[in-house]
């Protein structure tokens with residue numbers, strides 16, 4: 001990192017940049033006798049995120065916090081209601097539409113439901129060959145060798161090529177999904193709970209595979225998970241979401257060792273740890289995203305809440321270089 | 336495993352279960368004292384859920400052939416009971432919480448009617464008494480504004496809330512033994528901690544026992560007194576969860592433990608491969624095809640489950 005004066009000679013734009021992104025869904029719900037009302041639900045409510053090339057970021061947060069919506073915005077599958085979502089300095093929707101930008105080839109996605117994302121009537125070899133053909137990445141003669149190479153790279157035995165998804169285990173199906181994602185030689189890999197629900201040994205194998213690919217291909221990685229161990233193993237940076245906001249972000253191990261935001265601290269305490277007593281659960285319930293309280297949205301469950309938290313909505317502010325949190329009374333981080 | 340407790344509630348011996356030609360469970364022994372919590376752990380296909388549904392009497396003879404005994408205190412061998420008696424036990428002395436509460440609750444009925452129908456059917460309560468008890472139960476599992484929630488349908492509740500309702504239904508008749516089959520693996524960590532705490536607090540308060548099916552060894556160490564490590568239908572190692580997990584002696588327990596990620600883990604070294612398909616399962620120790628300590632005899636000869644100092648171990652060449 002060189003001089004702060006570098007602003008004029010702009011450094012390469014980050015792969016992704018979200019500037020105060022809001023995504024509001026209109027939801028209708030009953031409002032008294034025979035009446036329905038339409039309300040805005042802010043699935044994303046002012047999200048700022050920078051994903052530099054070659055970085056790895058874990059997105060963590062409980063269900064409904066907006067992780068999947070954030071991914072949809074990054075992939076250009078939905079437009080933000082407000083704010084800007086940029087891919088290499090250019091609005092994502094525009095980049096996605098412009099064939100020349102190479103967006104669809106450059107950004108690959110591994111879905112949570114890997115089996116559901118694969119056509120059950122196609123053999124593994126064809127599933128992996130599909131993106132190679134689609135992007136015209138090799139000649140028909142080169143195809144079998146390239147497919148074999150990709151399968152080997154994700155640790156699948158060659159005989160898997162002729163099988164159909166139904167004849168593969170959960171771990172093998174995820175490997176096929178990864179091979180397909182890598183076929184287009186992307187520089188960005190986005191994954192939604194890509195290793196959850198797998199046996200620990202399979203999960204460990206896949207995490208090592210992803211870590212090695214990140215290293216050897218210089219991939220930029222964005223990884224949604226609710227397992228803090230997975231986040232710490234795979235990603236240098238972490239962003240914690242709560243009800244449509246990023247409430248804390250920074251280097252993964254620093255954040256998890258000394259969380260600044262009380263919600264991060266609660267996640268840390270709730271995550272399983274050998275022989276420790278089970279954490280005292282957070283009190284209260286998550287507020288409904290259509291009826292957010294004024295002030296801090298975590299206040300109803302926060303053990304550190306004070307009077308001002310009910311009235312002031314804390315913004316994400318810098319605590320120390322590289323670390324930000326949205327809290328009026330953050331915990332000491334020792335930094 | 337012989338019981339290590341003075342006051343046994345359940346003792347299972349030689350439980351073998353066939354589905355067609357496959358021996359899904361192969362001579363499983365386990366026992367559980369009153370008020371104890373036991374974790375069943377092992378990779379997918381180990382037979383953890385099969386043990387739970389077999390002990391709940393949920394398998395028809397046409398689906399599975401069962402050998403062995405399961406003594407429940409005051410009841411005798413469960414596998415010798417007529418179906419009439421089983422249906423009295425289920426939802427009575429024996430109860431179960433499933434992994435996916437959303438699928439286990441009936442979407443067409445309100446939470447209140449699902450809860451009160453259990454209370455009326457099993458405890459013979461009248462309408463008003465059942466309703467009052469239902470409110471108490473929902474309140475005890477941490478559902479705010481319980482009276483109003485009685486009229487909610489399952490889809491109107493979050494996943495964590497649905498699982499709380501399942502726990503309330505399971506506890507409605509004060510069971511002696513609660514099975515919780517991965518009750519939290521569909522939930523986030525904060526909700527997971529809440530639900531596990533809830534199940535432990537509620538079963539402890541009633542002096543009931545609990546069998547948890549878990550895939551997270553760290554969570555097992557936090558929540559269960561004892562642990563049974565299963566692999567492809569065979570018990571590999573069992574004992575107090577503190578002893579087994581602090582100093583595993585079985586190569587498979589070691590493998591499982593070596594794959595656990597904690598915050599700050601530097602490098603995992605998982606062995607390649609996984610559980611073999613049933614057609615390729617070794618006849619002796621089923622772990623032989625993946626075991627780093629396998630001896631020539633292991634694949635052909637099944638090691639007996641031997642007892643020593645409250646721990647059980649099935650291995651020809653333990654650490």
Ligand SMILES: Nc1ncnc2c1ncn2[C@@H]1O[C@H](COP(=O)(O)OP(=O)(O)OP(=O)(O)O)[C@@H](O)[C@H]1O
Pocket residue numbers: 354359377378379380381382383384385386
């Ligand atoms: N209805 C069924 N018909 C045939 N085989 C079955 C059936 N249910 C389970 N099995 C088989 O029995 C074995 C044990 O399955 P079980 O569901 O008990 O495993 P488990 O330990 O609970 O695994 P998981 O961690 O995936 O839940 C597996 O090989 C499984 O494929």
Ligand SMILES: Nc1ncnc2c1ncn2[C@@H]1O[C@H](COP(=O)(O)OP(=O)(O)O)[C@@H](O)[C@H]1O
Pocket residue numbers: 025026027041042043061062063064065066067068069070289
């Ligand atoms: N298409 C949609 N219409 C209305 N509400 C939605 C839609 N998609 C998501 N939401 C709501 O937006 C919020 C965030 O959802 P999501 O991004 O899926 O969160 P996560 O992936 O973190 O669980 C939730 O309250 C969810 O119910």
Ligand code: SF4
Pocket residue numbers: 261262263296297298299300302303304305306309314326327328329330
């Ligand atoms: S601003 Fe207040 S309520 Fe919100 S997280 Fe910080 S201390 Fe808690």
Ligand code: SF4
Pocket residue numbers: 585586587620621622623624626627628629630633634638649650651652653
């Ligand atoms: S019996 Fe043999 S194969 Fe089985 S765990 Fe022990 S050493 Fe390994």
Ligand SMILES: [Mg+2]
Pocket residue numbers: 067068
């Ligand atoms: Mg999601």
Ligand SMILES: [Mg+2]
Pocket residue numbers: 383384385516548
């Ligand atoms: Mg199961």
